Amino acid sequence: MTPKTIGSLQVFACVDSTGPTRVPAEMLKDVPANATALDWLAPYLAADGRMIMAYQSFVLKLDGRVILVDCAIGEDGNFPARPDWHEKKSNWLAHLGQAGVTPDQVDTVFLTHLHMDHTGWLTRKDVGEWVPTFPNARHLVSQTEFDFWTTRHTEFPYMSTSIPDSVAPVADAGLIDIVAPGAAIAEGLKVVDLAGHSPGMIGLEYTEQGSVLAAFNADLMHHPVQMAHPQCATMFCSDPEAAIATRKAKLAQYAEARTVMFNNHFPGECAGHAVPSGDGFEFVPLT
Numbered sequence: 164m165t166p167k168t169i170g171s172l173q174v175f176a177c178v179d180s181t182g183p184t185r186v187p188a189e190m191l192k193d194v195p196a197n198a199t200a201l202d203w204l205a206p207y208l209a210a211d212g213r214m215i216m217a218y219q220s221f222v223l224k225l226d227g228r229v230i231l232v233d234c235a236i237g238e239d240g241n242f243p244a245r246p247d248w249h250e251k252k253s254n255w256l257a258h259l260g261q262a263g264v265t266p267d268q269v270d271t272v273f274l275t276h277l278h279m280d281h282t283g284w285l286t287r288k289d290v291g292e293w294v295p296t297f298p299n300a301r302h303l304v305s306q307t308e309f310d311f312w313t314t315r316h317t318e319f320p321y322m323s324t325s326i327p328d329s330v331a332p333v334a335d336a337g338l339i340d341i342v343a344p345g346a347a348i349a350e351g352l353k354v355v356d357l358a359g360h361s362p363g364m365i366g367l368e369y370t371e372q373g374s375v376l377a378a379f380n381a382d383l384m385h386h387p388v389q390m391a392h393p394q395c396a397t398m399f400c401s402d403p404e405a406a407i408a409t410r411k412a413k414l415a416q417y418a419e420a421r422t423v424m425f426n427n428h429f430p431g432e433c434a435g436h437a438v439p440s441g442d443g444f445e446f447v448p449l450t
């Protein structure tokens with residue numbers, strides 16, 4: 164994504180990786196067979212029908228603050244079930260540098276949820292030991308999310324060792340603060356409840372003069388096909404019914420208000436509008 168300016172807010176994307184993942188039926192429940200037969204979805208699909216997805220973070224600059232939203236997959240992580248992620252390297256830190264930011268300058272890390280593809284860069288490996296990447300930052304997470312994953316991560320093999328490797332060292336260093344929906348983490352930047360995909364998932368909405376100009380959506384959608392078909396939850400959703408209700412409500416709100424949505428897993432120009440279309444919405448990227 165090219166850098167965006169929304170009112171007083173500047174947004175930069177730090178991409179960890181982008182590429183084809185799965186075909187829709189492998190990841191989305193109840194997805195219609197012809198779900199991707201829409202011209203506007205073509206740029207988001209590989210020739211073999213697999214969904215192209217990004218794994219990335221957003222850097223927000225606002226009133227001298229430097230806020231990082233999510234931490235992608237990271238480097239050197241232990242993901243034996245995902246060979247493409249296992250002990251991989253990444254240009255993510257270089258992309259952070261291209262946003263004009265060093266790790267020491269990040270004052271806030273906002274964690275939408277604690278799935279392993281959002282916590283990777285919380286730590287980096289230093290002589291074999293996992294250490295916090297952002298030692299000067301307060302790390303914000305919801306109570307529900309923190310409690311759930313720090314106590315129950317071993318029940319979910321796909322998480323592998325991401326909680327002990329990425330989250331625990333930050334908690335042990337005393338760098339985590341709990342935030343709740345409704346809290347403002349900066350002027351105009353408010354925490355919103357997006358529970359469903361993960362038990363305590365949260366997002367951010369940026370408001371100026373009473374208008375919600377931008378939304379950081381977390382995993383409200385994983386791919387644009389979920390905008391065309393908001394009724395499709397993923398097989399990773401902890402509460403599929405809640406995930407669907409949250410997605411439908413937020414898409415309707417953001418379409419009505421012409422809010423620019425920043426979509427973590429959309430490839431390329433991932434910021435854009437929801438425009439009502441059929442039983443769902445079309446994604447119209449900002450260019």
Ligand SMILES: [Zn+2]
Binds near residue numbers: 278280281382428
């Ligand atoms: Zn995700």
